[in-house]
Amino acid sequence: EHQAAVHRLSLTIRPVAILVRTPEELAICDGLIIPGGESTTIALLARLSGLLDPLKEFVKIKPVWGTCAGAILLAQSVIGAKKGGQELLQAISISIARNGWGSQVESFEVPLSVEGMKDSETPFIGVFIRAPVVLELSSSPEDTPIQVLARLPAELLPPALSGLDDSDPKTIVALRQGRHLLTTFHPELTPDDRFHEYFVRHCVLSTI
Numbered sequence: 001e002h003q004a005a006v007h008r009l010s011l012t013i014r015p016v017a018i019l020v021r022t023p024e025e026l027a028i029c030d031g032l033i034i035p036g037g038e039s040t041t042i043a044l045l046a047r048l049s050g051l052l053d054p055l056k057e058f059v060k061i062k063p064v065w066g067t068c069a070g071a072i073l074l075a076q077s078v079i080g081a082k083k084g085g086q087e088l089l090q091a092i093s094i095s096i097a098r099n100g101w102g103s104q105v106e107s108f109e110v111p112l113s114v115e116g117m118k119d120s121e122t123p124f125i126g127v128f129i130r131a132p133v134v135l136e137l138s139s140s141p142e143d144t145p146i147q148v149l150a151r152l153p154a155e156l157l158p159p160a161l162s163g164l165d166d167s168d169p170k171t172i173v174a175l176r177q178g179r180h181l182l183t184t185f186h187p188e189l190t191p192d193d194r195f196h197e198y199f200v201r202h203c204v205l206s207t208i
């Protein structure tokens with residue numbers, strides 16, 4: 001779905017999206033999208049295919065966007081990892097909780113207003129499927145500042161988080177830290193390609 005979305009973009013430079021399964025394929029990329037799925041399994045498969053260490057090096061120099069499980073992999077630390085722990089790429093200085101909104105049946109869709117997005121008056125429909133919850137943003141002055149792009153509106157918080165203050169980090173569902181992008185939901189499951197355009201335009205093309 002991510003690949004199809006990138007190929008639908010009409011930009012002057014037409015990006016080519018390939019599926020990355022080997023270190024050789026990763027080596028030719030200018031940016032990477034880590035999709036949703038199951039973060040422990042993604043990390044395990046990355047290790048088995050010899051991609052884990054190349055990925056750790058990749059995030060140090062190139063832009064990466066993580067959606068849902070991909071967002072967990074990009075975090076500095078995770079709460080609720082499976083027994084045996086969880087490999088992380090630690091590209092973005094946040095801590096995150098797996099399945100923080102509840103189980104599969106608590107999946108939901110919410111219209112989001114997104115900072116800096118094209119046609120920002122049109123809400124972006126966030127599809128949340130066993131999504132992670134951002135717990136904390138790093139406050140270290142050495143870190144590149146984190147820019148919050150979207151929050152769940154207080155009145156639309158799911159029951160697990162109702163009553164939260166608007167400024168609570170748990171309401172953050174999209175953010176950017178330097179060249180990296182993170183969404184706890186799945187933009188690739190909607191026909192709206194604005195997040196893909198944002199990543200390609202502002203995170204990838206601006207760094208090559």
Ligand SMILES: NC(=O)CC[C@H](N)C(=O)O
Nearest residue numbers: 036037038039068069130
């Ligand atoms: N939709 C998703 O990517 C779910 C993520 C999954 N809950 C995990 O912990 O990795």
